[in-house]
Amino acid sequence: MASERASALPAARHRPGSARLWLLGLYPLFLIALLVLLVLRFGPLGVFEAAFPPVEDLTITRVRLTPGQFQVHVTNGGADPVTIAQVLVDEAYWEHTVTPGRTIPRLGSATITIPYPWVEGEAHEIVLVTATGLTFSHTVDVAALSPQPTRAFLVTFTLLGVYVGVLPVFLGVLWFPFLRALGRRWIHFFLALTAGLLVFLGVDALAEALEAAAALPTAYHGTALVAVGTLGTMMLLVAVGRLTARRGPRPLVVAYLIALGIGLHNLGEGLAIGAAFTLGEVALGAFLVIGFMLHNTTEGLGIVAPLARTPPGMGHLVLLGLVAGVPTILGVWLGGFTYSPVLAALFLALGAGAIFQVVYEIARLMASDAAEGLATALNAAGFVAGLVIMYVTGLLVAV
Amino acid sequence: MAEAPHTPHTTERAPARLSRRGFLASAAGLLGGTGLLALGARLPGAGRVPPAASAAAGGPHPYPPEAAPLGAPPGHTTAGHGLGTVGDVDVRRMGFDPSTYLTRFDWGRARPLGGGRALREFQLVAYDREIEIAPGVVFPAWTFNGTVPGPTLRAREGDRVRVKFINAGTHPHNIHFHGIHTARMDGVPGIGAGQLPPGQSTLYEFDAEPFGLHLYHCHALPLKRHIHKGLYGVFIIDPARGRPPARELVLVMNAFDTNFDGENEVYAVNTVAFHYMRHPIRVRRGELVRIYLVNFTEFDPINSFHIHANFFHVYRTGTRLRTDEFTDTIMLAQGERAILEVRFPYLGRYMFHAHVSEFTELGWMGFFEVTDDGV
Numbered sequence: 112m113a114s115e116r117a118s119a120l121p122a123a124r125h126r127p128g129s130a131r132l133w134l135l136g137l138y139p140l141f142l143i144a145l146l147v148l149l150v151l152r153f154g155p156l157g158v159f160e161a162a163f164p165p166v167e168d169l170t171i172t173r174v175r176l177t178p179g180q181f182q183v184h185v186t187n188g189g190a191d192p193v194t195i196a197q198v199l200v201d202e203a204y205w206e207h208t209v210t211p212g213r214t215i216p217r218l219g220s221a222t223i224t225i226p227y228p229w230v231e232g233e234a235h236e237i238v239l240v241t242a243t244g245l246t247f248s249h250t251v252d253v254a255a256l257s258p259q260p261t262r263a264f265l266v267t268f269t270l271l272g273v274y275v276g277v278l279p280v281f282l283g284v285l286w287f288p289f290l291r292a293l294g295r296r297w298i299h300f301f302l303a304l305t306a307g308l309l310v311f312l313g314v315d316a317l318a319e320a321l322e323a324a325a326a327l328p329t330a331y332h333g334t335a336l337v338a339v340g341t342l343g344t345m346m347l348l349v350a351v352g353r354l355t356a357r358r359g360p361r362p363l364v365v366a367y368l369i370a371l372g373i374g375l376h377n378l379g380e381g382l383a384i385g386a387a388f389t390l391g392e393v394a395l396g397a398f399l400v401i402g403f404m405l406h407n408t409t410e411g412l413g414i415v416a417p418l419a420r421t422p423p424g425m426g427h428l429v430l431l432g433l434v435a436g437v438p439t440i441l442g443v444w445l446g447g448f449t450y451s452p453v454l455a456a457l458f459l460a461l462g463a464g465a466i467f468q469v470v471y472e473i474a475r476l477m478a479s480d481a482a483e484g485l486a487t488a489l490n491a492a493g494f495v496a497g498l499v500i501m502y503v504t505g506l507l508v509a510v
Numbered sequence: 511m512a513e514a515p516h517t518p519h520t521t522e523r524a525p526a527r528l529s530r531r532g533f534l535a536s537a538a539g540l541l542g543g544t545g546l547l548a549l550g551a552r553l554p555g556a557g558r559v560p561p562a563a564s565a566a567a568g569g570p571h572p573y574p575p576e577a578a579p580l581g582a583p584p585g586h587t588t589a590g591h592g593l594g595t596v597g598d599v600d601v602r603r604m605g606f607d608p609s610t611y612l613t614r615f616d617w618g619r620a621r622p623l624g625g626g627r628a629l630r631e632f633q634l635v636a637y638d639r640e641i642e643i644a645p646g647v648v649f650p651a652w653t654f655n656g657t658v659p660g661p662t663l664r665a666r667e668g669d670r671v672r673v674k675f676i677n678a679g680t681h682p683h684n685i686h687f688h689g690i691h692t693a694r695m696d697g698v699p700g701i702g703a704g705q706l707p708p709g710q711s712t713l714y715e716f717d718a719e720p721f722g723l724h725l726y727h728c729h730a731l732p733l734k735r736h737i738h739k740g741l742y743g744v745f746i747i748d749p750a751r752g753r754p755p756a757r758e759l760v761l762v763m764n765a766f767d768t769n770f771d772g773e774n775e776v777y778a779v780n781t782v783a784f785h786y787m788r789h790p791i792r793v794r795r796g797e798l799v800r801i802y803l804v805n806f807t808e809f810d811p812i813n814s815f816h817i818h819a820n821f822f823h824v825y826r827t828g829t830r831l832r833t834d835e836f837t838d839t840i841m842l843a844q845g846e847r848a849i850l851e852v853r854f855p856y857l858g859r860y861m862f863h864a865h866v867s868e869f870t871e872l873g874w875m876g877f878f879e880v881t882d883d884g885v
Binding site: 194196197198199202203204205206207208213225226227240241242243244245246 | 871
C-alpha cells in the first residue's frame with residue numbers, strides 16, 4: 112500500500128514518504144510499549160497468576176577452592192528472585208556468607224563463601240537450600256586448590272597453551288615448502304583435505320558449544336546463544352570477505368580467515384582446558400598430549416594450503432600461525448582463572464561459525480582456480496582424508 | 511535413609527564434559543609427572559593441607575555458632591568451626607517457640623467425674639500454616655492448632671478424654687490416638703468418623719489408658735505425607751498416683767523433607783534445627799529431669815538420643831514405673847517413645863544429639879545448660 116502511494120506520487124516520494132515509512136515501521140512498537148505499560152500497571156488481569164510461585168532455578172556456575180574455604184558462584188536463571196536460606200556441605204548445615212545478598216534477582220548472581228575444612232583429593236557435596244526448601248547441589252569431584260593468578264600458574268597455563276595451540280599450528284605451517292612444490296591437482300587435494308579437517312573441527316566446536324550451553328541457566332537460552340554466535344559469525348565473515356575481495360576470493364584473505372576461525376576455535380578450546388585443569392579433572396596419560404599435538408598440527412596445514420600458489424612473505428606465515436595459535440593461551444588463562452560457561456559456549460559457537468564460513472571460502476577459491484570443477488575424485492578423496500585424519504588423531508585424545 | 515538431599519534441580523558440574531579436551535588431564539600429568547617443565551612441584555594443590563583442616567588449635571569451640579543475622583556482612587567467620595545454620599528463627603512470627611514448647615502441657619478443660627476421675631475436653635483444629643524450620647527456610651506445614659508438633663495433651667490414668675476435632679485444612683484429616691480404646695474411636699479411614707473432609711468436625715472419646723508416653727497423629731492417606739507435613743503431637747497419660755516431682759521436658763525428634771523428594775533436609779528436636787544450640791535448655795544441678803522423648807521422624811526408620819557426660823534411666827513407652835535401662839544413648843524406631851530420667855551432677859553445658867551423625871549435622875543437636883538456679 113505504501114509503495115503504491117509512493118509510486119503514484121513520485122514528486123513527494125522522498126520526504127513525506129520516508130516519514131510515513133518510519134511511522135508504518137514504528138507504530139507496532141509503540142503499541143507494544145503501550146501494552147507492556149498496561150500490563151505492568153494493571154497486571155495480566157489474573158489470568159496467568161499461579162497460586163504458587165514458579166519453580167526456582169539456580170545454577171551453580173563455578174566453585175573455587177581456597178585454603179579452608181569454598182567460593183560458590185551461583186546464577187538465578189528462573190523467573191523470580193530466589194533467596195538462599197541455608198547451605199549444606201557434605202550433609203551438614205554450615206556457616207557461610209552471601210554477597211551481595213541472600214536474595215538473588217532474576218539473572219542475578221551471588222557468591223557464597225563457606226569456611227570449610229575440605230579434604231584434598233576427596234569429593235565434597237555443596238547443597239543450597241532456598242527459602243522455599245528447594246535444594247540445588249554441586250559436587251566437587253576432586254577437591255584441589257583452585258589456581259590463583261600467580262606467576263607459577265600463569266607460566267603453567269601459558270606453556271599449556273603453547274603446547275596445545277601454538278606449537279602444533281607452527282609445525283603444520285612447516286608443510287608450506289612441500290605444498291609449494293606440488294602441482295595444481297595435488298594442491299587442490301590438500302585444499303579439499305583442509306576443508307575436511309575444518310568441517311570436522313566445526314562440527315566438534317558446535318557440539319562442544321551446545322554441551323557448554325546445556326550447563327547454562329535456562330534463562331540464557333544456551334542453544335539459541337550458540338545459534339546466534341555461529342550464524343552471526345558466518346554472516347559477518349561473509350560480508351568481510353566480500354568487502355576485502357570483490358573479485359573472487361584472494362588466497363591470503365582466505366588463509367587469514369582460516370587462521371581466525373581456528374583461533375576462535377582454539378580460544379574456546381583453551382577455555383575448556385583451563386576450566387578442566389581447575390576442576391582437577393586429571394586423568395594421567397602423557398601420550399594424550401602427544402596425540403593432541405598430532406591432532407592440532409593439521410590445523411597449521413589447513414592455514415597454509417590456500418597459499419601454495421601465491422606464496423606470501425615470511426612475516427605473513429608467522430602472523431598466521433600466531434592468529435591461530437595464541438588464542439589458546441588466552442583461553443587457558445580465562446578458563447583457568449574465571450571459567451564461565453557463557454564465554455565457553457559463545458567462543459566455541461563463534462569458532463564454529465568462522466570455520467564453516469572458511470570452508471565456503473575454500474570451496475570458492477578452488478572453484479575459481481579449477482577448470483574441471485570441484486567434484487573430482489581426488490578432491491573427494493582429499494575431503495574424506497581430512498575427516499578421517501581428524502577422526503583418527505581425535506581417538507588419541509578422547510578420554 | 512536420608513542420604514544427600516537430592517533434588518530434581520541438581521546441576522551438572524560447571525563445564526560440560528570434555529571430549530577432545532580431556533587431554534588436559536594428560537597435559538597436567540605430563541607437566542607435573544615427567545618434570546618436563548619443572549613446574550610439577552610448584553603446581554598448587556600438590557601435597558598441601560588446607561590450613562583450616564588443622565585449625566583446631568584456634569581455641570575452644572565457640573558453640574553455639576554465633577547467630578549471624580541473615581545477610582551478614584561478608585567476611586564473617588567463626589574460626590573454622592562453622593557447623594550449623596546461619597541466623598535465627600523468628601519464633602514470634604512462627605507462633606511457636608521450641609523453648610516454651612518443652613514445658614507446655616495442655617490438661618484440657620477438666621470436670622470432676624467422681625472417684626478421682628475427670629472428664630478432660632480438648633480441641634484440636636487442623637489447618638495449613640507455613641512454619642520456619644531453620645533460619646529462612648519456610649515449610650508449608652499441616653498443623654494441629656497451628657504448631658508442629660501439636661499441643662502436648664495430658665491426662666491422668668482413667669480420666670475420660672474427649673477431643674473435639676475440626677478439620678479447617680485443605681485435605682481430609684483425622685486423629686489417631688495411641689492408647690486402648692474402641693475401634694470407632696481409633697481414627698482410621700473407613701471406621702467410625704473415618705477421614706474428615708475439610709470443614710467437618712467430630713468427637714473422639716475414650717478412657718485414658720494405659721498410663722505412659724503416647725502420641726497422636728493424622729491417619730489420613732497417604733500416611734507418609736500427612737505425618738511428615740506436621741500432623742502429630744504428644745499424648746501423656748500420668749499414672750494414677752503420679753510420678754516423682756521433676757522438671758519435665760517434651761522432646762520430639764522430627765524432620766522435614768523440604769523439597770519433597772522422600773528424604774529429609776532438616777532434622778531437629780521440636781522442629782527448629784539447632785534451636786537448643788542457640789538457646790540451651792536450662793536445668794538445675796542435681797534436680798530430677800524427666801524427658802518425654804518421642805520419635806516422629808518420617809522416612810528414616812530410626813532415630814536416637816544421646817546426652818554427653820551424663821547417664822539416664824529409661825522407661826520405655828513409660829508404661830512401667832520400673833526402669834528398663836541405665837544408659838546414655840537410646841534408639842527409637844518411628845513412633846517409639848521413652849521417658850528418660852536424669853540428674854546432672856555438674857555445672858556446665860552438655861551437648862545432646864542424635865547418635866546418627868548425619869542427623870546431628872542436619873540440625874538435631876542441642877545443649878543442656880546446668881546452673882545452680884536452673885533459670
